[in-house]
Amino acid sequence: METSPVANTAPHTRAPQIPTGSQNTFVCLVRFALANIRRRPERFVLSVVGIALAIACVTVVRTISAGFAITGAESITDVLGGGQLWVVPAAGTHFDPQAQALVAAGPAPALTVPAGWSATRTLSGVVEVDGEPVALQGRDGIAGGEAVVGSKLAERLGVGRGDDVTVGAQQLRVVTAGDGQSLTVSTALARSLVGDNGWWVVSAPAGQENRRDLAAAFGAAAGLPYTADPAVRPDAAGTGMIYDTVGGSGPLTFEQKFSALFSGKVTGSTLGLISMIGLVLGFVIAVSSFLAAVTERKREFGIMSSIGLADEVLYFFLVESAMVFLTSYVVGVIVAGIAVALVIPGIATMTAWLQGAALTAMFLPAMAIVGALVPVHRLLQQRPVSLLGDRW
Template sequence: MESAAPLTITRPPEIATASGNTFLCLVRFALANIRRRPERFVLSVLGIALAIACVTVVRTIAASFAITGAESVTDVIGGAQLWVVPAAGVHYDTAALALVADGPASAITVVPADWSAVRTLSGTTSVNGMTVSVRGNDSVAAGHAAVGEQLATRLGVGPGDRVVIGGQSLVVDPSGPGESATVSTDLAHSVVGDNGWWTITAPEGEQKRRDLAQIFGAATGLPTTTDPAVQPDRNGSGLIYDTVGGVGPLTFEQNFSALFSGKVTGSTLGLISTIGLILGFVIAVSSFLAAVAERKREFGIMSSIGLADEVLYFFLVESAIVFVVAYLVGVLGAGAAVALVIPGIATVTAWAQAAGMVAAFIPAMAIVGALIPVHRLLQQRPVDLLGGR
């Protein structure tokens, strides 16, 4: 009797699955659901887009102010390490688009050996009907005006042209970027008085020292700070801003620009934009919750055959589509709004920075927006979902 051959059981080959195909299926599934209820998709996108547009507009204005702040203080300081402001302080003149001194420059009579101290008079005047920042120091010859590029563009003048400042006709000399016209000290004094500041340059080879402000402060008796948010004592003699001795990753110019942007984001506009973003997120979650309630039976079938994970992935994909479309509509709408309403303040660079900042929040909002309804859905048994109406 022959022995029976051993029975060999072979497993059928597994069906290869490609994650790319799965993703495309989820995208098609999400798009099909959007086509089923296009009005819900449109309303969700518009609600979120409006919130994103509000935030983008506010952040664009804030970024524009930050850029303006950095450029204006760089224009003042140049290559100096210390900036001595008057006791009355300085302010940014929105009409002149430049920093302007609010009081007489500090009386500095003693300067350490080999140090350079330059007094610059500062104020505003009217040129061709425009408010213009006027500065004065001894580096500009009489009869000439060193005009910044941006100011020259506003005034419509070029090298060799003439401009009238303080009743004198001056030859325009190019002076790099900036919104100020620098004239001789005598002429500036007749226009703005003694208002101004000092810029201090340390000797070559010592300009990176962290104790420059302490050295100069000890020589002049003036207080020092590395924080541009600190204001001088109005009853004092002035304040030394140290632009190289600060701690932390940010430069003095960056900290100064943050003061400008903070005035916008910390204002009522910033509060409104934050509330708008929260409301947009609530609109998205409400839309997804309604979609879950309508399709409980479908998701119950998917869960009962072991596709619970696909339910989560489906909502993640649909949420991503909604938020990406809303983001594009929102930032483009915000760009058009600022270009039409405040073209003199907002710039393309500021809009791009704002759009990038808002984009950083989109993935988190999309994921959380999908997880909230899915979490509630997956807490139920498939049989309960199948019995839902």
């Protein structure tokens, strides 16, 4: 008896297809990287901690630098008050970090003001108000019973418009004006407290405020040297110097140059050098971490390369390195913000921290690419057969 073949009724199972398309491929690479991180969490944590410390070191310096730049720009704006020329004494000026403002180091030079020009003399020094060091300025036109206080100083002193504040032995009524850190009183009161130290702020004749040769014209009449570079210091043996705030060459304004001068003092200091060393150590930690990962998993990548997935090996390391550096960056900038806020809260403004974090972020692409490409390049130089062997 002839029998018919039994039909195969078992369900046919198709092998899963590898997802195609850039979006699916990227998701698979992310999952692959996360799986590897879960498999070796200690390596991920150590890599993140090491790189985050380097990023925090750089971010701290950049935040301090940005904070000083902002402070420098605000202090020079507070001094100029809309004037075009700033005439400083031969002893120059300096920034008092406790008072957070510019202070004159000597008496203002004698000045001959040409017809049509106007010059305002400002006395300058540091006094204590309620136990706080304050930059005191003295100007004509301020009532004897008033103290004009900048908004930031008012916040620091905890006073507002209409409150009373004791300056020297006198009780003055607070009038808030401007955003600076200075307290302005009458010339007579300022002279009794800080002497004759100060500077001049000169305004050009009406309609000539934007002339590029204001310093040359005024300097010839006053017999004083002039410059548009705030980095140039006056001659201590001379009589003073004129800073031109509207002239000079280049796209930067005088305020921006002054701000950059403050910032450069931080980045060019020993602190800036230490941050660069920390950044280099971050590169070394990143490369060492990924080299160790490659050495440990060479068989796995040898199999991938042997079946034509060599490109995926490169993409995988790029994705994994990006995840490591992104996590390190977030941890590093948060730690840096906390550190600066605790140590120097006067500099740790949100704007300075954001600027510092943005400047540090520019290093991330290079760190991620180098951290991934160096070990992957070493990996892909080997044949799949050699990767499957016992020796590198």
